[in-house]
Amino acid sequence: MGIPYFPGCTLSTTATGYDRSGRAAAAALGMPLDEIEGWQCCGATFPLAVDNSMAFIAPTRILTQAEHAGGMVTTLCVVCYHVLKRSQVMLERSPEMLERINWFTEQPYHGQVRVTHLLEVLRDDLTWEGLRAAVKRPLAGLRVAPYYGCLLLRPAAEMRLDDPERPTILHDCVRALGAEVVDFPYSVECCGSYLAVEKKDVPDQLSLKIVQSAKRSGADCIVTACPLCQYNLDYPQRSYHPPYVGDAAESLGIIRGVPVLYFTQLMAVALDLPRADWGMEGLYVDPLPLFSRGEFQTRPVPNEEADA
Amino acid sequence: MIPRVMVVGGGIAGMQAALDVANSGYEAVLVERLPSIGGHMAQLSETFPTLDCAQCILTPRTVEVGHHDKIKLFTYSAVESVEGEIGAFRVRLRREATYVDWDVCTGCGTCYQKCPFQAESDFERGIGPRKAIYTLGPQAVPNKPVIDPAACKYMLTRAEREAQGKKPQCGACAKLCPTGAIRFDDAPRYFEEEVGAIILATGYDLMSPVRLPEYGGGTIPDVIDGLAFERLLSSSGPTAGAVRRPSDGKTPETIVFVQCAGSRDPERGAPYCSKICCMYTAKQAMLYKHRVHHGQAHVFYIDIRAGGKRYEEFVQRGIHEEGTLYHRGKVSRIYRDSASGKVIVRGADTLNGKSTEIEADLVVLAMAVLPRADAPEVAARLGVEIDANGFFVSRNDEFEPVVSTRPGVYLAGVATGPKDIPETVAQASGAAGKVLSLFRQWEFPSPPTPLPQGARGVRSTK
Ligand SMILES: Cc1cc2nc3c(=O)[nH]c(=O)nc-3n(C[C@H](O)[C@H](O)[C@H](O)COP(=O)(O)OP(=O)(O)OC[C@H]3O[C@@H](n4cnc5c(N)ncnc54)[C@H](O)[C@@H]3O)c2cc1C
Numbered sequence: 001m002g003i004p005y006f007p008g009c010t011l012s013t014t015a016t017g018y019d020r021s022g023r024a025a026a027a028a029l030g031m032p033l034d035e036i037e038g039w040q041c042c043g044a045t046f047p048l049a050v051d052n053s054m055a056f057i058a059p060t061r062i063l064t065q066a067e068h069a070g071g072m073v074t075t076l077c078v079v080c081y082h083v084l085k086r087s088q089v090m091l092e093r094s095p096e097m098l099e100r101i102n103w104f105t106e107q108p109y110h111g112q113v114r115v116t117h118l119l120e121v122l123r124d125d126l127t128w129e130g131l132r133a134a135v136k137r138p139l140a141g142l143r144v145a146p147y148y149g150c151l152l153l154r155p156a157a158e159m160r161l162d163d164p165e166r167p168t169i170l171h172d173c174v175r176a177l178g179a180e181v182v183d184f185p186y187s188v189e190c191c192g193s194y195l196a197v198e199k200k201d202v203p204d205q206l207s208l209k210i211v212q213s214a215k216r217s218g219a220d221c222i223v224t225a226c227p228l229c230q231y232n233l234d235y236p237q238r239s240y241h242p243p244y245v246g247d248a249a250e251s252l253g254i255i256r257g258v259p260v261l262y263f264t265q266l267m268a269v270a271l272d273l274p275r276a277d278w279g280m281e282g283l284y285v286d287p288l289p290l291f292s293r294g295e296f297q298t299r300p301v302p303n304e305e306a307d308a
Numbered sequence: 309m310i311p312r313v314m315v316v317g318g319g320i321a322g323m324q325a326a327l328d329v330a331n332s333g334y335e336a337v338l339v340e341r342l343p344s345i346g347g348h349m350a351q352l353s354e355t356f357p358t359l360d361c362a363q364c365i366l367t368p369r370t371v372e373v374g375h376h377d378k379i380k381l382f383t384y385s386a387v388e389s390v391e392g393e394i395g396a397f398r399v400r401l402r403r404e405a406t407y408v409d410w411d412v413c414t415g416c417g418t419c420y421q422k423c424p425f426q427a428e429s430d431f432e433r434g435i436g437p438r439k440a441i442y443t444l445g446p447q448a449v450p451n452k453p454v455i456d457p458a459a460c461k462y463m464l465t466r467a468e469r470e471a472q473g474k475k476p477q478c479g480a481c482a483k484l485c486p487t488g489a490i491r492f493d494d495a496p497r498y499f500e501e502e503v504g505a506i507i508l509a510t511g512y513d514l515m516s517p518v519r520l521p522e523y524g525g526g527t528i529p530d531v532i533d534g535l536a537f538e539r540l541l542s543s544s545g546p547t548a549g550a551v552r553r554p555s556d557g558k559t560p561e562t563i564v565f566v567q568c569a570g571s572r573d574p575e576r577g578a579p580y581c582s583k584i585c586c587m588y589t590a591k592q593a594m595l596y597k598h599r600v601h602h603g604q605a606h607v608f609y610i611d612i613r614a615g616g617k618r619y620e621e622f623v624q625r626g627i628h629e630e631g632t633l634y635h636r637g638k639v640s641r642i643y644r645d646s647a648s649g650k651v652i653v654r655g656a657d658t659l660n661g662k663s664t665e666i667e668a669d670l671v672v673l674a675m676a677v678l679p680r681a682d683a684p685e686v687a688a689r690l691g692v693e694i695d696a697n698g699f700f701v702s703r704n705d706e707f708e709p710v711v712s713t714r715p716g717v718y719l720a721g722v723a724t725g726p727k728d729i730p731e732t733v734a735q736a737s738g739a740a741g742k743v744l745s746l747f748r749q750w751e752f753p754s755p756p757t758p759l760p761q762g763a764r765g766v767r768s769t770k
Pocket residue numbers: 316317318319320321322339340341342345346347348349352354355356357385386387509510511512513514534535538584588591680682686720721722723727728729730732
């Protein structure tokens with residue numbers, strides 16, 4: 001049985017590895033993602049002006065398509081998920097807005113689509129036990145720091161996915177894949193989000209803190225569900241590499257890179273899918289050395305002091 | 309019509325109300341749930357804005373209540389049911405088993421000095437333990453101990469050991485008590501009291517930090533609440549007044565106070581301002597500096613609410629004379645850095661528009677003032693109303709703040725909403741005044757002489 005899938009623009013252009021690994025992993029789990037037909041951009045930000053009905057037309061149109069596709073839609077991109085879920089909640093709460101938009105689009109939406117993130121489908125439909133049972137190559141010994149960011153969970157009253165301060169959904173996914181969870185204090189901190197476009201230095205600093213903290217907590221890699229988080233944590237790390245590598249980087253207080261992966265990429269590895277389905281080419285900090293060791297042996301935690 | 313009052317709650321509000329009524333010659337029955345009276349004030353170190361030692365100003369009152377021949381004191385007791393109406397309430401009380409015969413006990417203290425078993429103490433807010441047989445402190449009134457059956461070795465091992473034909477373990481207190489006051493077979497007792505009016509003064513609790521996961525949710529030992537910090541400052545507290553952090557006993561050199569923790573936050577269930585925390589935070593920062601001269605106190609605040617006589621001056625003194633650093637902004641996250649053992653406080657500084665991070669040794673959360681968790685049941689039992697936040701409702705907020713929605717039942721103290729000690733005491737005296745004017749009317753029921761029609765200031769009513 002396929003699941004109606006909304007890829008969104010980011011996964012179709014820049015985060016193609018997320019799309020590829022997500023589709024491959026879902027298919028391997030017996031729930032292939034069926035791209036909904038004729039989709040367009042969701043708008044990429046949830047409009048905060050309540051009377052801005054124009055901005056709700058795009059998400060409502062996607063919801064209408066999902067309604068035709070079987071009353072459910074799933075996404076990988078957290079930003080799309082955020083926009084669609086909140087639009088859905090808004091339309092449920094405001095019949096006037098729904099009527100207004102329907103009047104404009106002339107494509108009646110009835111307001112009853114289940115908007116999900118793939119993580120939610122794994123948790124609620126497949127279940128973690130189901131995922132664990134499907135794993136062929138458990139990631140035993142791999143220390144993974146789950147990074148949530150904000151858009152996946154907040155505002156909690158509308159997203160209703162998990163506890164915004166102490167979420168567990170990514171933790172549980174990582175554990176189901178056989179890896180070890182590394183709890184670190186920045187796991188629900190904001191990555192700076194779209195400030196990456198306007199004020200580069202803000203996400204750069206935030207990113208340094210987040211990555212540093214994960215590293216100090218002994219993580220081999222960071223795992224996320226959001227392309228924006230992935231970019232904001234991964235891209236700035238390219239400057240930690242040459243010319244500052246190894247000891248030189250450490251003496252300057254600069255750390256060595258920590259790979260930032262999508263949870264679907266970890267799934268692709270754990271489900272033992274072909275390398276091409278891992279979709280790891282576009283990442284700045286190369287994660288492949290992590291997986292080239294064959295089995296993931298438990299290694300001693302790197303000395304925190306030495307890295308700090 | 310019975311000119312006798314029952315006061316429920318023996319904090320500063322209940323004590324003041326009982327004393328006012330008793331000192332006017334009428335009898336008061338004071339019911340307190342804990343083994344001794346004083347309420348939260350008994351936990352405080354020094355009080356704003358005078359920095360009086362709380363114990364020193366409280367003890368004369370607790371002693372007066374304890375000895376007053378017009379005050380009948382029921383501690384370790386609660387209201388079971390209320391029947392009747394204004395003028396003639398019949399109240400059934402349940403007194404918990406103390407396992408000590410208080411009529412025989414002299415309060416010598418041998419038992420709790422020698423008891424080898426400890427339990428966590430609510431009164432010490434988790435900062436220090438108490439014994440399985442305990443009083444709430446050296447100045448407790450009544451100064452008689454109770455046994456906690458969930459911590460006492462004798463009582464825990466009793467059923468099993470006796471089934472094996474053996475004696476229960478320990479029993480040290482019973483062996484050592486010079487008056488033979490220990491009664492392991494004690495049971496709850498019930499009493500009935502008839503009164504004409506009731507004053508509800510059940511006070512407050514602080515919100516548990518468990519409800520603020522962004523501040524560690526109660527899992528970081530060096531993140532404590534305001535009352536715990538009062539215990540650290542208090543000379544009768546677990547550290548005898550030395551400021552030492554719970555995790556390793558170190559003197560904190562950088563301390564951060566977080567105001568409005570849970571208050572003014574509709575999503576956390578306390579949409580209101582807790583009213584006292586701006587002031588006690590200013591006080592605590594000052595007292596910290598008095599004890600740790602080289603230390604630095606930081607305060608995060610949204611705005612400073614110091615609306616009281618000499619209150620703003622008090623806050624300014626903290627800033628200018630004691631060097632407390634105030635940062636305007638909310639704290640977004642608190643976590644423990646495992647490498648350094650420091651508590652990292654991240655927040656916004658909205659005056660310079662930047663985010664800040666302080667590496668603290670100890671963090672004190674000014675947690676929201678909440679009504680007692682059992683306020684709904686108490687309200688139902690007494691036939692009064694509570695508001696959406698759980699505080700008791702007055703019949704009229706402007707003119708009758710101490711009158712409940714049920715005739716004959718009056719209200720005082722933080723049970724009606726957050727307030728400090730001076731305001732609490734004023735309200736308690738107000739409630740006592742209402743009761744006394746009732747009693748006076750019952751005893752001398754002549755109506756007041758009407759002024760002649762047309763007299764100055766009197767309007768004719770038609
Ligand atoms: C950290 C902190 C510092 C403070 N510092 C100051 C200060 O410096 N200056 C100042 O003016 N104020 C200060 N306050 C405020 C002060 O604590 C209160 O104003 C005062 O204690 C309120 O007294 P109360 O009698 O209304 O309530 P409480 O002190 O709560 O007393 C209520 C009593 O009723 C009992 N009770 C509850 N329910 C029942 C029941 N169902 N049956 C029988 N008994 C019951 C309780 O056991 C308790 O003994 C501070 C508060 C905090 C949290």
